[in-house]
Amino acid sequence: MEHTPPEENQGWGAYATPPPVPGQQHTPYSGLTPEMSLCARVRERLPALLENDGEIRPELAAQIYAHLAACPGCAQEFDQQQRLVAMLEALPPVEMPMDFSRLIMQRIQGNQAVSDTAQESLTARPFASPSSASSEGAQTHAGSEVGQQAEAVIQQRTPVKGTKTLPKGLLLEQKVTRTKELVSLTSTRLLERLTLASLLSALIAFFLMSGWGRQMFGANVDGVASWLAQIGDVLRRIPLLGALFAAILLGLSQVAEMIRETYRSLGATAANGLALDVALCAAAYYFLALRRQRGQRLGV
Amino acid sequence: MKALAFKGETRTITLVEQTDAELVRQTLCGNTAAYNSLVQRYQRQVYNLAYRMLGNAEDAGDLVQETFLRAYGALASFRQDASFLTWLYKIASNLCIDQLRSRKAKGALSLDVELEEGREPAADTRVCGPEATAVRGAVQDVVQRAILNLPERYRLVVVMRHLQDMSVDEIARALDMPTGTVKTHLFRAREMLRERLCPVLEMETDGK
Numbered sequence: 001m002e003h004t005p006p007e008e009n010q011g012w013g014a015y016a017t018p019p020p021v022p023g024q025q026h027t028p029y030s031g032l033t034p035e036m037s038l039c040a041r042v043r044e045r046l047p048a049l050l051e052n053d054g055e056i057r058p059e060l061a062a063q064i065y066a067h068l069a070a071c072p073g074c075a076q077e078f079d080q081q082q083r084l085v086a087m088l089e090a091l092p093p094v095e096m097p098m099d100f101s102r103l104i105m106q107r108i109q110g111n112q113a114v115s116d117t118a119q120e121s122l123t124a125r126p127f128a129s130p131s132s133a134s135s136e137g138a139q140t141h142a143g144s145e146v147g148q149q150a151e152a153v154i155q156q157r158t159p160v161k162g163t164k165t166l167p168k169g170l171l172l173e174q175k176v177t178r179t180k181e182l183v184s185l186t187s188t189r190l191l192e193r194l195t196l197a198s199l200l201s202a203l204i205a206f207f208l209m210s211g212w213g214r215q216m217f218g219a220n221v222d223g224v225a226s227w228l229a230q231i232g233d234v235l236r237r238i239p240l241l242g243a244l245f246a247a248i249l250l251g252l253s254q255v256a257e258m259i260r261e262t263y264r265s266l267g268a269t270a271a272n273g274l275a276l277d278v279a280l281c282a283a284a285y286y287f288l289a290l291r292r293q294r295g296q297r298l299g300v
Numbered sequence: 301m302k303a304l305a306f307k308g309e310t311r312t313i314t315l316v317e318q319t320d321a322e323l324v325r326q327t328l329c330g331n332t333a334a335y336n337s338l339v340q341r342y343q344r345q346v347y348n349l350a351y352r353m354l355g356n357a358e359d360a361g362d363l364v365q366e367t368f369l370r371a372y373g374a375l376a377s378f379r380q381d382a383s384f385l386t387w388l389y390k391i392a393s394n395l396c397i398d399q400l401r402s403r404k405a406k407g408a409l410s411l412d413v414e415l416e417e418g419r420e421p422a423a424d425t426r427v428c429g430p431e432a433t434a435v436r437g438a439v440q441d442v443v444q445r446a447i448l449n450l451p452e453r454y455r456l457v458v459v460m461r462h463l464q465d466m467s468v469d470e471i472a473r474a475l476d477m478p479t480g481t482v483k484t485h486l487f488r489a490r491e492m493l494r495e496r497l498c499p500v501l502e503m504e505t506d507g508k
Contacts, residue, residue: 047483047486047487047490048483051468051483053467053468080494080501081490081494083501084490084493084494084497084501085462085490087439087443087497087500087501088443088447088458088462088463088493089462089463089465090440091352091440091443091444091463092440093344093348094347094348094351094352094357094360096343096344096347096361096364097357097361098361099340099343100339100343100347100361100364100365100368101336101339101340101343103365104339104343104364104365104368104369105332105335105336105339107365107369108332108335108369108372109332111369
């Protein structure tokens with residue numbers, strides 16, 4: 001941003017007011033006096049002056065520069081704006097960690113290969129259907145003038161049903177791949193996970209609701225607590241980090257003791273309620289895990 | 301990073317634009333090598349925009365790939381009268397905004413972590429000594445943080461105007477905004493930056 005120094009200008013017009021008294025405030029838009037209102041008007045034009053894109057006529061620019069030469073407050077304001085812009089523009093360009101072109105071309109060619117095998121109705125052309133192109137957020141002029149080649153290519157294309165329901169702007173080939181992934185995911189993984197979830201829930205419910213289960217659970221908690229305490233004791237002999245791990249394990253054993261005590265004092269009814277809660281939580285957790293995984297695979 | 305590689309030479313600019321149009325036409329005819337040339341020509345600009353918007357190298361790299369993939373998919377609807385780079389910026393800026401919003405929805409990572417991941421390029425050490433270089437690096441770090449703290453739209457116009465060296469008109473075209481709105485955004489963004497960078501600006505003033 002280079003600005004020519006203010007030239008001597010006799011015809012100051014609206015800006016021909018005496019320089020303000022030093023120490024006087026120059027807050028814009030708050031003024032009641034003519035000087036302040038002038039400063040406010042000048043400051044309003046400073047961004048345009050900084051932009052230097054012809055919005056401000058040369059005569060007006062000269063008048064503003066004349067005012068800046070006379071008014072320290074406005075001059076400081078302009079100076080800060082200039083410094084900020086200089087600081088921003090001094091940021092160096094960032095070097096790319098790698099050349100992305102090979103990766104991009106591989107992905108494009110990969111999409112084409114998938115498209116060739118999965119969709120016989122598609123031509124091997126790389127473009128999304130006109131419908132998906134027009135739904136692309138970055139496109140505002142889909143269907144407007146394009147080259148003759150582009151029109152010829154569009155005419156060759158066969159619109160594929162069902163693509164509108166998928167996330168907009170994706171390549172058709174990506175949609176096909178992802179639909180296939182979704183199908184395989186829902187048919188195999190969903191079943192696996194649901195089975196696992198119901199088995200685990202049933203196991204937890206059994207341990208907490210049956211008399212034998214409660215006994216086993218209590219005994220196991222007991223066992224775990226003493227086991228953790230023993231390991232903690234052994235670890236304590238190791239210098240430095242050993243003491244830390246020992247503290248952690250001993251803390252865990254305390255927690256196990258606490259669970260056991262709570263469990264004993266709760267009684268059967270509370271234990272049944274707890275069992276139900278735990279089973280529901282386990283089922284909910286697996287459901288959410290499944291959804292998250294599906295979301296990641298779909299890139300949602 | 302300059303938006304056009306050969307500023308000041310009108311003839312060269314025209315040639316570059318013609319070549320872009322020609323490459324687009326060849327790609328539309330099925331020549332993928334032509335698209336490769338377009339990627340190589342403009343990936344740096346897109347990467348820089350993405351890096352300054354997102355604050356880390358990994359996300360910026362992903363965004364470059366996604367931008368060029370989407371551009372490829374929608375190439376048939378690219379208007380030949382618009383600049384290819386402006387069109388790319390339009391796609392990239394939409395993707396940046398989407399990414400920033402999804403980050404917000406997921407609970408954003410701390411900016412500190414992001415800045416640690418993405419490394420600033422080494423400054424030119426030929427002229428200045430190591431101390432001056434370190435100070436300049438620190439200032440650049442503070443400036444980048446201040447930019448990353450701006451609201452998305454303001455960040456976008458500041459990066460495009462002052463780091464990508466785009467004109468207000470080009471930004472307006474890329475963001476589908478009236479030029480008046482771009483100017484207002486720029487003004488407000490700079491005011492916010494001034495507020496946040498006040499100590500640095502004052503330090504610079506004292507230094508001089």
